[in-house]
Amino acid sequence: MVVFDVGERQLLTPASSVRRFAPAATIDDSWIRESPLGTAAGLGRGLVVAGAEGESTLAVDGIRGIRSVPPEAIHPLPPIAAAMVMGGIVRGVAEIDEELLLLVDLFAVVAAARAKNSMKRERS
Amino acid sequence: MDDRSEAAVAKTAKREAEDPWGIFGGAEEASFFCVRVAGERYAFDAPHAEEVIRLGTLTRLPAAPSFLLGVFQHRGEILAVLDLGQLLVDHETSVAQGSRSVIVQAGSWRLALMAESIEGLIRLPGGELEPPPSAGTGSAALLAGVGRDPEGPVAILDLERLIGLARERGLRT
Numbered sequence: 001m002v003v004f005d006v007g008e009r010q011l012l013t014p015a016s017s018v019r020r021f022a023p024a025a026t027i028d029d030s031w032i033r034e035s036p037l038g039t040a041a042g043l044g045r046g047l048v049v050a051g052a053e054g055e056s057t058l059a060v061d062g063i064r065g066i067r068s069v070p071p072e073a074i075h076p077l078p079p080i081a082a083a084m085v086m087g088g089i090v091r092g093v094a095e096i097d098e099e100l101l102l103l104v105d106l107f108a109v110v111a112a113a114r115a116k117n118s119m120k121r122e123r124s
Numbered sequence: 125m126d127d128r129s130e131a132a133v134a135k136t137a138k139r140e141a142e143d144p145w146g147i148f149g150g151a152e153e154a155s156f157f158c159v160r161v162a163g164e165r166y167a168f169d170a171p172h173a174e175e176v177i178r179l180g181t182l183t184r185l186p187a188a189p190s191f192l193l194g195v196f197q198h199r200g201e202i203l204a205v206l207d208l209g210q211l212l213v214d215h216e217t218s219v220a221q222g223s224r225s226v227i228v229q230a231g232s233w234r235l236a237l238m239a240e241s242i243e244g245l246i247r248l249p250g251g252e253l254e255p256p257p258s259a260g261t262g263s264a265a266l267l268a269g270v271g272r273d274p275e276g277p278v279a280i281l282d283l284e285r286l287i288g289l290a291r292e293r294g295l296r297t
Contacts, residue, residue: 009186036187077185080233080287081195081204084294086187093183093195093202100183100197112187 001094003064003101004047007038010101012094013047015066017106022046022057033059035113036089037104049106056110069094074103087112153247156271157226158278159239161208162215165278167271168228170245172283175227177236179205182219189294193219193238203227205236211290212263230283246273253280265289 001012022031024045033040035058046057073095076082082090089112092103156167182194182205191210195202205225209217217238225236253269256279266289268282 009184038186075202078195078202078204078235080206080235080291080294081185081188081192083291084188084192085185089187090185095197099181100195100202102183102185 001069001103002047002066004060005044005062005064006035006040006060009038010064010099011037012069012096012101012103013106017049019048019050019055021063022048027059031057031059032110032113032117034116035109036086037109047106049110051107051110053114056114058106058110058113067096069096153249155245155247156278156280158243158246159208159226159237160241160243161217161239162213163240164213165243165276166208166212166239166281167246167278168230168281168283172228172230173226173245174229174234176242176244177225177227178222179219179225179236179238181221190216191290192294196236198227198236203234203236205238206287206290208237208239211286211293212266228283230287233284233287235287243275246275246278248273248278 002015002018004011004013022045024043027043027046031046033043040059040061042061043059044062046059047063048055048057074092075095076092077085077090087108089104089108090102091105093100094103155170157170157173158165158167177198180196180198182196184194185192191207193205193207195204207217209215217240219238223238224242225238226242227234227236248271253271256267256269257264266281266286267279269280271278271280
């Protein structure tokens with residue numbers, strides 16, 4: 001799992017969903033800075049995701065590293081919470097060092113951010 | 125003993141077996157679990173209330189309605205916490221670590237509810253609930269009735285309807 005930060009949140013995503021890490025020095029306008037996870041203010045680095053529409057880079061405030069998480073530490077969201085979180089971006093929670101970290105679906109995050117951006121462009 | 129006496133004895137025995145301490149009240153009384161929201165008293169059927177707990181660390185969820193306060197772990201189970209204040213009267217309940225919350229089971233939903241304060245179990249005379257104020261909109265639509273005890277009036281919530289509405293509102297967010 002890749003452990004990363006957006007704002008004050010520490011998040012997890014399967015390492016298989018990240019193609020590579022992008023250094024902050026390579027940032028450009030194509031990076032997604034605002035997403036349902038929040039706004040990456042510090043722009044520490046980028047997570048490159050390869051989807052059907054090509055590569056997208058999600059700006060994050062920091063990447064803490066890759067760590068293995070035992071399956072028994074991962075739990076699905078309670079059904080009522082899962083139903084209310086937009087676009088299925090949170091898949092579950094993982095109990096790590098006595099904290100619950102959100103397990104996010106980066107593909108869903110990028111898709112939601114792209115959809116929002118294209119709606120903004122259509123309106124303007 | 126005639127048939128009616130036998131039936132009455134059997135009914136009493138059944139009630140005592142189901143509720144040996146009289147927690148949920150007898151035929152003359154009904155028990156409810158009471159909380160305060162924005163200074164007003166709200167209650168729901170006592171059997172829905174499973175446990176009052178002190179909240180541990182709450183993990184907030186992104187892209188979720190504000191009345192879904194987050195999730196937390198309780199004895200190995202992950203539970204969602206809903207803010208009754210926001211659901212009933214659009215009033216945000218202040219939440220801190222250690223705040224008291226009640227775990228409820230309503231239909232297939234098991235979750236925690238956050239209120240301004242928790243009063244606990246109350247008893248109301250059975251069959252004396254008044255109908256809710258002419259309903260339709262707002263929290264009145266979530267009420268099953270209005271009761272009264274020595275502490276004053278108390279609005280009786282239909283908990284399953286409340287959670288169903290929360291889910292619908294969450295889906296629209």
